[in-house]
Amino acid sequence: MAELSENARKILHARYLKKDEHGEVVETPADMFRRVARHVAAAEKVYDWNTRPSRYEERFFEIMSSLEFLPNSPTLMNAGRDLGQLSACFVLPLEDNLASIFETLKETAMIHQSGGGTGFSFSRLRPKNDIVATTSGVASGPVSFMKIFNAATEIIKQGGTRRGANMGVLRVDHPDIREFIEAKRNPEELQSFNLSVGITDGFMHAVKAGRDIDLINPRTKAPEGRINARELFDLMAECAWQSGEPGVLFLDRINRDNPTPSLGAIEATNPCGEQPLLPYESCNLGSINLVKMVRRGARGPEIDWEKLGETVKLGVRFLDDVIDVNHFPIPEIEKITRANRKIGLGVMGFAHFLILMGLPYGSDGSVRIAEEVMAYVTQQAREASRELAMQRGPFPNFNRSVYAQRGEPLLRNASATTIAPTGSLSIIAGCSSGIEPIFGISTTRKVAGGIELTEIDPVFQRFAEGHALAILESGSAGPSRIPFPDTSLLAPEIRDLFVTALDVPPSQHIRIQAAFQRHTDSAVSKTINFPANITIQGVKEVFQLAHDLGCKGITIYRDQSRPDQTVTCSACKVC
Secondary structure, rough: OOOOOHEEEEEHHHOOEEEEOOOOOOOHHHHHHHHHHHHHHHOOOHHHHOOHHHHHHHHHHHHHHOOOOOHHHHHHHEEEEEEEOOOOOOOOOOOOOHEEEEEEEHHHHHHHHOOOEEEEEOOOOOOOOOOOOOOEOOOOOHHHHHHHHHHOOOOOOOOOOOEEEEEEEEOOOOOHHHHHHHOOOOOOOOOOOEEEEEEEEHHHHHHHHHOOEEEEOOOOEEEEEEHHHHHHHHHHHHHHHHHOOOOEEEHHHHHHHOOOHHHEEEEEEEEOOOOEOOOEEEEEEEEHHHHHEEEEOOOOEEEEEHHOOOOOOOOHHHHHHOOOOOOOOOHHHHHHHHHHHOOEEEEEEEEHHHHHHHOOOOOHHHHHHHHHHHHHHHHHHHHHHHHHHHOOOOOOOOOOOOOOOOOOOOOOOOOOOOOOOOHHHHHOOOOOOOOOOOOOOOOEEEEEOEEEEEEHHHHHHHHHHOOOOOOOOOOOOOOOOOOOOOOOOOOOOHHOOOOOOOHHOEEEEHHHHHHHHHOOOOOOOOOEEEEEOOOOHHHHHHHHHHHHOOEEEEEEOOOOOOOOOOOOOOOOOOO
């Protein structure tokens, strides 16, 4: 069992470890990993009665307890327990009638209660003031129904440990698009929602040309007014500059990678944007800690490709097994999830991995190694999925997929790789989150459940101790009791290794995201961090660059643009 940090133990005790009826913790972190490993490995018996689940139980336990791989939070929380719902990501349908809307609201409540997050496209709902023939009245529009979903989410606490989260998407050609874009100018509105505008390639071409676009009434499928694309694009950038929202989803780019287009177009994603899904699809995620894939070679640090490949293949098997032991909250979700068997294996700890490899985040070398690592992860994941298809059969909708149309080998999973944000998981693993740069050398982080975590970056601390640096200033401890590090003795090239999120140029943030996206089946969760003094023009430029480089979506955040900022950097001598 790997050593856990104090912050990892805090978050495990508060949210993950099993408690008795009095709220007292009754398992250790090792017990939790054993519980999860045993429950997931039970799926092995489904396919081969000669298989000993205990063999894979041990292997699953080893990669989790060593912090080399962790599954998404619902799996850690619920595996081997009565709830048994193990997936993080869901997309639900919304049709243009009250019965559909409120049925989806009920399903949303069930998913949030079980620990999942939900995404919706509101694009099929008729616009505000449109006719409602059955009542001779007028429609209230998509944003009004989002407020109902928001209110319901606020009162449902996910599995007793997580607050509900939603993604709301509206197409850029919907008549209510202005109201949607401006919905979170008031920071008190829609707090359980992330918002993203669904953008088409045609819209982006119209922005460049300065042309108008038609606004399409989804009820009639007919144009209902026109708007200048560049004016709308400017409004998106202005609102994102102001509050970090809305983000953008590039729908055409997403659907070019849709593995089962015959089943429908993808219109929405999970709350953090990394998992585009069809209506009622779900996906379970897991992430490999890249820090654990670095070894000391004869010429310095190097990637242990063999270990990485083995971990990828075991991770794919783990996630495929999760589908078979999962307790799905709704029959429709179980049906399509088992038919497509989408999984999302990704990576975390990328910034710390770069530091160990001697590469500054955002450098040309960091972009190259991002692409190299993710290409290998996806290649190994697909190979593992093919091996499972030979042993267990392909995903049932394989013959309706693009893979069958192209004459490719059988696959067990319609998609295999995803880059998730890994907020809480990276704290447990003691590494940087997802593919983000480190936010600061000394930080304070607010996490679900009212927990506030303060720390000096663990890789920086080990580095400083290894180089006999005095990193703690006498008398400089702030209210958080975390001393501020003094890096004045570091050489410039070493300081560059610890570059923080706000010092990485936004264009380099995008290039890192695009490098990962080129080799990821689903999508990439990444926040493009801006310093507080960035201009709205800077936001527009990164939106355009993200589209040009083939990203599937983009989320930006300008420092100090919200009063409830989740992560803050302490005053230190680094930046």
